[in-house]
Amino acid sequence: MPDTPTAPVLLGNEPGSFPHSVLAERHPAIIKQVREAFPYAPEQHRALDELLANCTEGTIEPLPADAHDRANWDDWGLPAHTGRSWFDVPWLWSESWFYRRLLDAVGYFGPGPWQGIDPFRPFKLAELDAPETDEELAALDDLARRPAGEQAHALLHGSLWGNRADLGFRLSAEGARDTAAVPGLVADDSDRLWSLLGPTDRGTGTLCLVADNAGRELVPDLLLIAHLLADGRIGGAVLHVKPHPYYVSDATTADVVDALRRLTGAGGAAAAYGRRLWSALSDGRLTLRAHPFSAAPLPYAEMPADLRAEFAAATLTILKGDLNYRRLVGDRLWAPTTPFADVTAYFPGPVAALRTLKSDVITGLDARTETALNAAEGRRWRTGGTHALIQVA
């Protein structure tokens, strides 16, 4: 981005700011929630106590020499951040570090009896089992009778607004939905998105969808993929999930399986979608990827060569959600009118962001939209989860 002036990287050290509240309040609340959700042993409680003290008052500590992911974290900047307060390093980095440390504290990485036990699973399952999910799945019966174009539009918007279903976010934004000013899209490049996906019946390209949350976001993401495959707009899809539990509700392979079972068990059109997705996975038209970089504390500009090659080969990469957006544009406090195309110029292929706005980071707004949002809501539109965007470059 040679002509784009740079912007400050977000840190968590400004009391009263959104990043500060995540480190000072949301992370302790997540520790409490996880602690209460499982009958953890005394050593796990002790490790959670230590994490609570460390993440709020301590400094970043090195990983043990034999940690399974030490090499990755060394590459991702751990040596440079060691000894510094969690509040003084890039916010994006501190947040990822928090989830890495939390999984360690509950024994997720093992060895031991708690190895592989997702500390967020009870919350994810509760959401998948919620009556709202039943309603959303039942609505698919009606949708199946609509013209394909209408179905495509509805499924794209389902996937977009599904991004509100973020369990970590709800911890600190309860009620945001009720107090919202008019919800709406602040940028809408959906025509470009459809044109990149190509005409129906002739698509041979591959869509990469970089998933965000499990449950009520992942279900509509899967429905969108199923629709695009069935409609012949794409020949194949790669669904990128997280290699381990992350940001409370981020989707892992286990969550994909839970979502598919939920669909196939629902009956009606939902079950038909579920069966189609199941066979697409079985015959290779839909592939799952759980790349370590998907849970890295760095912007996508620093992605490794294998991931870069994968995105370069895709017809389109759709990045879902707020965190992926932050990583895509660099987690910087850009002027909101900074062109999206400029800050994503490094991306190796066509890229689309589908995101509800849940952090201060924003690019690609026109000046009138920014002024209107500020006048109506102050800064709340940036973090309240009540607005969304579809941006394509």
Ligand SMILES: O=P(O)(O)OC[C@@]1(O)O[C@H](CO)[C@@H](O)[C@@H]1O
């Ligand atoms: O990526 P998602 O699920 O849409 O949102 C992640 C999120 O809840 O976490 C961060 C704060 O912890 C914010 O960027 C955002 O609000």
